[in-house]
Amino acid sequence: MQVLSVSTDSHFTHKIWQEEELSKMVDGGVPFPMLSDQGGRIGQVYGVYDEDAGIDIRGRFLIDPDGVVQAMEVLTPPVGRNVSELIRQIQAFKHVRETGEATPSGWTPGKPTLKPGPGLVGKVWEIWKPEKAF
Amino acid sequence: MTEEQQPCVQPSKGPIGVGESDGSEPSRDESKQEERKMIARVGKPAPDFEANAYVDGAFRTVKLSDYKGQWVTLCFYPGDFTFV
Numbered sequence: 001m002q003v004l005s006v007s008t009d010s011h012f013t014h015k016i017w018q019e020e021e022l023s024k025m026v027d028g029g030v031p032f033p034m035l036s037d038q039g040g041r042i043g044q045v046y047g048v049y050d051e052d053a054g055i056d057i058r059g060r061f062l063i064d065p066d067g068v069v070q071a072m073e074v075l076t077p078p079v080g081r082n083v084s085e086l087i088r089q090i091q092a093f094k095h096v097r098e099t100g101e102a103t104p105s106g107w108t109p110g111k112p113t114l115k116p117g118p119g120l121v122g123k124v125w126e127i128w129k130p131e132k133a134f
Numbered sequence: 135m136t137e138e139q140q141p142c143v144q145p146s147k148g149p150i151g152v153g154e155s156d157g158s159e160p161s162r163d164e165s166k167q168e169e170r171k172m173i174a175r176v177g178k179p180a181p182d183f184e185a186n187a188y189v190d191g192a193f194r195t196v197k198l199s200d201y202k203g204q205w206v207t208l209c210f211y212p213g214d215f216t217f218v
Contacts, residue, residue, distance in 0.1 A: 014188035017214035033189035041148035047172030
C-alpha cells in the first residue's frame with residue numbers, strides 16, 4: 001500500500017511542515033511522498049478543488065493495482081477521516097479481488113462473505129442479518 | 135541519491151491527458167479551464183497526473199502511474215499547518 005498526500009501547498013512548504021511539526025508527531029516524519037498541487041489542477045479532476053477557497057478539500061481515493069478507483073470519500077475541512085474504516089475497506093477490496101466474493105455491510109476479516117450467483121438469490125437473509133452491519 | 139541542484143520553480147505536468155492540447159505546454163486560456171471538470175469515478179481508471187513532491191528529504195516529481203501494481207491511497211487535505 002502506497003500513500004500519497006496532496007495539498008495546494010508547495011513542496012517547499014511540505015518540507016518545513018515535515019521538519020517542524022510532523023516529525024514531532026511521527027518518528028522520522030511521515031514516510032510517504034507529499035505532493036504539491038499548486039493551482040488545484042489535480043484536485044479539479046478528482047472533484048475536490050474548492051475554487052472559492054483555492055484549496056483541495058479532504059478527499060481520499062483508494063486505487064487498485066490496475067489503476068482503477070475503487071473507493072472515494074470526501075469531507076469538508078473540519079472533520080477528520082477515520083483511518084480504521086480506510087483499513088477495513090482496503091482489507092475488503094483485497095479480499096474481493098483475490099476471491100471474487102462480495103463483502104456485505106459491516107464486513108471485517110473473519111465475518112461471512114457472499115458468493116454471488118443464482119443460488120444466493122433470496123438467500124442472503126440466511127447469511128447476513130442487520131446486526132452484522134456493526 | 136545525490137543532492138542535485140534544482141531550479142526554484144520546477145514545472146510539473148499536473149493532470150495528464152485531461153483537457154490539455156498535447157501536454158507539451160500548460161494551457162492558460164479559459165476555454166481549456168472549462169474542460170477540467172471532475173472525471174474521477176469509482177470503477178473507472180484514476181486520472182493520471184504528475185506533481186512536485188517532497189519525499190525522503192528530497193524534491194522530485196511523482197507520477198500516479200509510477201505506482202501501477204500497488205494499492206494506492208491518494209489523500210487530499212486542505213493545507214499544511216492546518217489543524218485537523
